[in-house]
Amino acid sequence: MTFEPSVTSSADATRTMQFRIWRGDQSGGAFQTYPMQVSEGMVVLDCVHRIQAELATDLAVRWNCKAGKCGSCSAEINGQPKLMCMTRMDTLPPDAPVTIEPLRSFPSIRDLVTDVSWNFRVKKKIKPFKPRKPDNADGSWTMFQADVDRVQEFRKCIECFLCQDVCHVLRDHHKHDEFVGPRFLMYTAALEMHPLDTEDRLKDLKDNDGIGYCNITKCCTKVCPEHIGITDNAIIPMKERVVDEFYDPITRLFRMFKPKK
Amino acid sequence: MSRNPLSLPQVRGFLKTERKDNWWIVPLLVLAGLGAFLIYSTWAAFQGSNFFVGSVEQPGVQQLLSPFYSPVLWDPNGIHSGHAWFGALPAWWPAWMFFSPALLILPFPAGFRFTCYYYRGAYYKAFWGDPASCTVGEPAFRGQNYRGEQKFPLIFQNIHRYFLYAAIVFIGLLTWDGLVSFTHYNADGTLGFGISIGTIVLVLNPIFLSMYTFGCHCLRHLVGGKHDCLSCSKHREGAYKRVTWLNERHMLFAWISLFGVAFADIYVRMCASGAWTDWRIL
Numbered sequence: 001m002t003f004e005p006s007v008t009s010s011a012d013a014t015r016t017m018q019f020r021i022w023r024g025d026q027s028g029g030a031f032q033t034y035p036m037q038v039s040e041g042m043v044v045l046d047c048v049h050r051i052q053a054e055l056a057t058d059l060a061v062r063w064n065c066k067a068g069k070c071g072s073c074s075a076e077i078n079g080q081p082k083l084m085c086m087t088r089m090d091t092l093p094p095d096a097p098v099t100i101e102p103l104r105s106f107p108s109i110r111d112l113v114t115d116v117s118w119n120f121r122v123k124k125k126i127k128p129f130k131p132r133k134p135d136n137a138d139g140s141w142t143m144f145q146a147d148v149d150r151v152q153e154f155r156k157c158i159e160c161f162l163c164q165d166v167c168h169v170l171r172d173h174h175k176h177d178e179f180v181g182p183r184f185l186m187y188t189a190a191l192e193m194h195p196l197d198t199e200d201r202l203k204d205l206k207d208n209d210g211i212g213y214c215n216i217t218k219c220c221t222k223v224c225p226e227h228i229g230i231t232d233n234a235i236i237p238m239k240e241r242v243v244d245e246f247y248d249p250i251t252r253l254f255r256m257f258k259p260k261k
Numbered sequence: 262m263s264r265n266p267l268s269l270p271q272v273r274g275f276l277k278t279e280r281k282d283n284w285w286i287v288p289l290l291v292l293a294g295l296g297a298f299l300i301y302s303t304w305a306a307f308q309g310s311n312f313f314v315g316s317v318e319q320p321g322v323q324q325l326l327s328p329f330y331s332p333v334l335w336d337p338n339g340i341h342s343g344h345a346w347f348g349a350l351p352a353w354w355p356a357w358m359f360f361s362p363a364l365l366i367l368p369f370p371a372g373f374r375f376t377c378y379y380y381r382g383a384y385y386k387a388f389w390g391d392p393a394s395c396t397v398g399e400p401a402f403r404g405q406n407y408r409g410e411q412k413f414p415l416i417f418q419n420i421h422r423y424f425l426y427a428a429i430v431f432i433g434l435l436t437w438d439g440l441v442s443f444t445h446y447n448a449d450g451t452l453g454f455g456i457s458i459g460t461i462v463l464v465l466n467p468i469f470l471s472m473y474t475f476g477c478h479c480l481r482h483l484v485g486g487k488h489d490c491l492s493c494s495k496h497r498e499g500a501y502k503r504v505t506w507l508n509e510r511h512m513l514f515a516w517i518s519l520f521g522v523a524f525a526d527i528y529v530r531m532c533a534s535g536a537w538t539d540w541r542i543l
Contacts, residue, residue, distance in 0.1 A: 079279030079396050099279045104396075144492040168392045172273075172399045173407040195489045212411030216382035219395035232478070232508065236378055239419075240482035247419040 014040055017089070018097035019051060021059065025110045032056075033097065038089050045073050045084035048100065048112070060111035068225055071160030075112055076101040081162040081223045103165040105181075116161050122180050125208075126188055130199040147195040154190035154234060156226040159183065163220035163230055169213045179210035182220035182230050189234035192241065202245045205238055214239070273398030275390070284394040291387035294516070295380075298523055302367070305329050305526050309337045309361035311533035312526075314459070316343040320448045323457040323539055326438050327529040328466055328522050331431075333362045370431055373424035374519070378478045379511050381410075381418060422479040432474055435467040456543040462528050469521040473514040476507030 017038050020031040034051045045063055052059045063073040066085045073084040078092060078099050092098055106114040135142045163182040169175045180188075188201050188209065205211045220230045228234075244251045278284065306329055313333075315324035318341075326333070326344050336345040337360055350360055374380050385391045391407075392399050410418050442463040447453045474480075485491050485501030492498055507514065531537040 076279065076396070078281045080282075081396065093281055096281055099281075101279065146492040146498055147490055166395050168395075168399065169407065169409065171396070172392065173403070173405055175405070175407065178411075193489055197489070210409075210411055212416060213407070213409035215385050215391060215409050215415075216378050217386060217392065217395065218382055219392075222395060231382075236478045237482055237486050240422075240479060241487060243419045243422065244482075244487060247416075248422065 014038060015094065017047075017094065019047060020097045020099045021048070021051070021056075021112070022101040023056075023059070023111050024108065026108055029108070029111075031099070040090070042089045043085055044075075044077055044082075044087040044089065044092075044098070044100065047089065047098075048084060060109070060113045062113045069158055071158035074103055074160045074162050074165065076104065076165070081165045083160060083162070083225050086225060103161065105165045105167070105170040106161075116164075118176060119159070119161055119164060119181075119183065122184050123187065126180075126184060126191070127199045127201050127204065129191055129194065129197055131196040132198050141196055143195055150193050150233065151190050153228055154186050156228055157183065157186065158226060160225060162223045162225065166219040166223045167214075168217065168219070169210075169215075173213075175210065175213055179213045180208075182214070182235060185209065185211055185214065185238060186228070186230050186234040189238050192238065202242055206242050206246055211235070211239055211242060275398050275400045276393060277398040278394075278396055280394075280396060284397060288387040288393050291383045294519075295384060295387065298519055301523060302329060302371075302526075305530065306363035306367050307359075307361055308530075309359075309363075310340065311530045312363070313342045313344060314529060314532045314539060315445050316341065317446050317450060320446045323443070323445045323455055323459050323541070324441050325457075325459040325463060325529045325532065325539065326441070327363075327526045328435055328438070328463075329367060329526045330363045331438050332366060332434050334365055335360075335362065337361065369424065369427040370522075373421075373428040373474075374515075376418050376421035376424055377515065378421070379515050383512075421477075422483065425474070425477050425479045428470075428474045428477075432467055432471050435463075435470060439464040439467050454543075455541055457539045457541045459528060459532060459539040460542075462525050466518075466521050466525045469514065469518040472507060473511070473518040475504060476509075476511045476514055477504075478508060478511070480504050481508050 015038055016035050019034045019036055021034060023029050023032045034055045036047050036051055036055070038047060045061075045066060048059070048061050052061060061073070061084075063085065064070040065072070068083055068086040071083070074081065075084050076082070076099075077084065077087050079101075081103070084100070089098075100112065102108055102112045103114045103116070106116050106118060109115050131141065134140060161183060164170055167181050169179050170181050185205070188205060191197055191199065192201055214231075214235050216231060216236070218231045221228070221232070224230055305327075312327040312330040313325060315322040324343070326342070331344070332346060333342055333344040335347050335350045335354075336342050338350055345362075354360060386393055390400060391403070408415065410416055439460075442460040443454055443456060444452045445455050481501065481504045484504050485497040488497065491501055528537070532539045
């Protein structure tokens with residue numbers, strides 16, 4: 001189905017572009033094309049809002065901050081997982097239609113909105129932070145910046161779930177029952193690497209979280225809007241800790257003679 | 262783990278995507294680059310000849326040994342390289358069995374690269390389409406049968422750190438070959454000092470390999486990454502920072518060192534066959 005734009009000209013209009021937007025729900029759907037005038041400085045979310053206002057008032061789209069910090073407006077733009085509010089129109093090919101789809105690793109609710117609640121259920125099952133006894137008499141701890149640098153990188157995550165969407169283990173293989181996805185491998189890494197934490201999550205990583213399903217495509221790292229080194233700094237270090245614990249006979253031998261913490 | 266089942270959209274067909282960029286270029290380059298290296302290195306390893314120049318019988322020529330053949334444990338029959346640790350091929354080696362010194366040692370560096378975290382991600386995409394690129398559809402047969410590295414056989418990728426230990430030994434051996442390449446035999450059988458183009462090639466080779474090997478993800482873990490407290494040891498913190506610097510450039514050095522080691526073999530092979538002359542600079 002094709003719509004005609006109600007606004008045909010404006011002072012700052014520079015060009016008309018075609019937008020192929022996926023419309024549908026759990027039962028199925030299809031792309032519909034909307035023409036829209038694009039002005040300098042617009043981002044994809046601006047265009048979607050204008051289409052929603054003028055051409056498709058029933059178009060469902062989730063958004064909030066428009067500043068790349070809430071992680072609500074995640075979608076697939078020209079096949080690549082991105083935040084709609086942070087994707088400038090001048091970075092997209094001007095002569096080709098702009099394709100906008102919902103996240104494909106999660107069930108559709110309607111149009112561009114998906115049900116990402118699976119992620120929150122997964123998060124609840126990860127063992128929480130368990131600090132050691134306070135270092136000081138006043139109940140506080142002493143930490144050094146060098147020890148929390150790694151963890152702080154992971155704390156930049158805005159939970160947009162673009163990494164979950166792009167991960168082929170969830171997207172193509174639908175291993176939601178056996179694999180927690182890059183977001184929660186990183187979340188676990190942030191807890192495991194924390195200098196105060198005393199909990200052990202390595203067995204969970206291996207048996208329940210399916211860290212072995214990650215085959216290091218680095219797609220999660222490529223789509224992260226916060227530029228977190230998810231694969232190199234979180235997942236691979238966790239894979240190595242799992243190797244230490246379960247696969248390397250020499251470290252297992254050494255551990256037999258090492259006092260427990 | 263039991264979680265609520267999800268009803269997900271239809272998976273895209275093999276190589277289908279909404280991407281509009283030239284996503285196929287990188288996997289194609291990886292396929293071509295790694296494929297060419299695999300074919301060439303296998304061919305070179307099975308040659309069993311033309312792997313060195315500059316022996317006692319070749320006075321005045323710098324001593325160069327191909328990195329594919331280093332270390333030479335035994336010389337093949339009829340060849341005296343001067344590099345063999347244990348001399349001629351022993352009598353117990355079955356006469357019917359083909360022998361090339363490279364076949365005994367190449368499994369170690371090959372295993373290091375095969376199990377390398379960078380190469381794994383690269384060849385899973387380029388050779389197995391798993392996936393061919395991000396958000397590009399996979400072959401339909403794989404579907405929920407995907408096992409990743411969670412189960413047999415790819416669970417054996419976890420052996421990577423043992424290949425790292427071997428690779429570090431090889432860095433030492435190839436550094437020694439680089440030092441030996443500064444020498445040549447004189448006509449009276451004594452050793453002389455000199456520098457040739459081959460010397461530069463064999464000195465650069467272990468440098469490139471070091472930049473790759475010492476940026477290994479496993480090494481990063483072993484020198485400090487496995488500890489929650491990096492600041493507890495200044496040596497640990499320093500080593501972790503240095504390995505991290507190399508690790509951030511792991512892909513770059515993986516390719517530079519791969520082409521470097523292949524070129525070193527090509528150079529020695531061409532000089533040994535007489536096609537090229539190893540020009541002396543000093």
